[in-house]
Amino acid sequence: MAIVDIRGLKVSFGEKTVVSDASFTVEKGETFSLIGASGCGKSTLLRVLAGLQREWQGEVALFGNPIKANRRFQGTLRRNVQMVFQDPYASLHPNHTLYRTLAEPLKIHGENEIEDKVKTALEQVGLPADAARRFPHQLSGGQRQRVAIARALLLRPQILLLDEPTSALDMSVQAEILNLLNRLKVQHGMSYLLVSHDADVIAHMSDRAAFMANGRIERFFERDALVRGEHRMG
Ligand SMILES: Nc1ncnc2c1ncn2[C@@H]1O[C@H](COP(=O)(O)OP(=O)(O)OP(=O)(O)O)[C@@H](O)[C@H]1O
Numbered sequence: 749m750a751i752v753d754i755r756g757l758k759v760s761f762g763e764k765t766v767v768s769d770a771s772f773t774v775e776k777g778e779t780f781s782l783i784g785a786s787g788c789g790k791s792t793l794l795r796v797l798a799g800l801q802r803e804w805q806g807e808v809a810l811f812g813n814p815i816k817a818n819r820r821f822q823g824t825l826r827r828n829v830q831m832v833f834q835d836p837y838a839s840l841h842p843n844h845t846l847y848r849t850l851a852e853p854l855k856i857h858g859e860n861e862i863e864d865k866v867k868t869a870l871e872q873v874g875l876p877a878d879a880a881r882r883f884p885h886q887l888s889g890g891q892r893q894r895v896a897i898a899r900a901l902l903l904r905p906q907i908l909l910l911d912e913p914t915s916a917l918d919m920s921v922q923a924e925i926l927n928l929l930n931r932l933k934v935q936h937g938m939s940y941l942l943v944s945h946d947a948d949v950i951a952h953m954s955d956r957a958a959f960m961a962n963g964r965i966e967r968f969f970e971r972d973a974l975v976r977g978e979h980r981m982g
């Protein structure tokens with residue numbers, strides 16, 4: 749069963765149509781990637797799937813269930829789809845300790861043993877337990893992105909939407925985070941929908957990829973095409 753099934757998705761902002769006709773599926777356990785020039789609608793598409801962009805047209809199903817536009821995600825749906833944003837600094841509250849940042853979603857979803865779960869989450873992404881007392885500005889960029897990943901994983905989602913998760917990081921830290929993501933994916937049986945402008949990252953991470961231009965999917969790449977580097981266009 750497809751985890752994500754999008755058919756004829758269209759998103760407009762006023763007069764401007766940003767995603768005009770996108771269709772694809774993400775299968776369970778796979779990493780499906782979106783590539784394409786800046787402004788072609790990649791983040792907008794991810795935001796629809798995260799329930800953050802609520803105005804859209806077309807058909808979207810998550811975990812086999814159709815979702816409706818103009819609705820807030822609730823309950824298991826909200827847990828099961830988590831997003832890691834491009835800029836971890838902007839996505840973490842500057843005045844909240846990491847403990848608070850990580851404990852809050854657990855509290856909202858009525859979890860117990862919150863202290864243990866926060867500790868485990870930090871360990872899982874390779875941060876020391878005492879990092880819980882720190883604020884975002886007391887971390888490196890790579891550490892902040894680890895916190896963002898830890899937060900996304902806390903609720904055991906089925907799919908992680910990764911919007912340029914490592915583009916703000918230098919090469920060695922980037923490789924560490926990508927390998928961490930691959931390990932966690934296997935460990936938790938997740939699926940990933942990844943956006944990256946980096947052809948090496950795409951080749952390293954993806955089972956399949958789609959090239960977007962002008963709001964449409966212009967081309968699909970299977971794993972063997974990615975290995976051959978056919979996505980390295982222009
Ligand atoms: N809330 C909004 N209101 C109006 N226009 C928007 C809004 N969000 C995005 N856009 C526009 O939609 C287009 C697609 O934006 P989007 O962020 O999806 O692109 P992207 O493919 O993620 O680009 P990048 O690679 O630079 O991150 C852009 O022209 C952008 O200016």
Ligand SMILES: [Mg+2]
Binds near residue numbers: 790792911
């Ligand atoms: Mg974007």
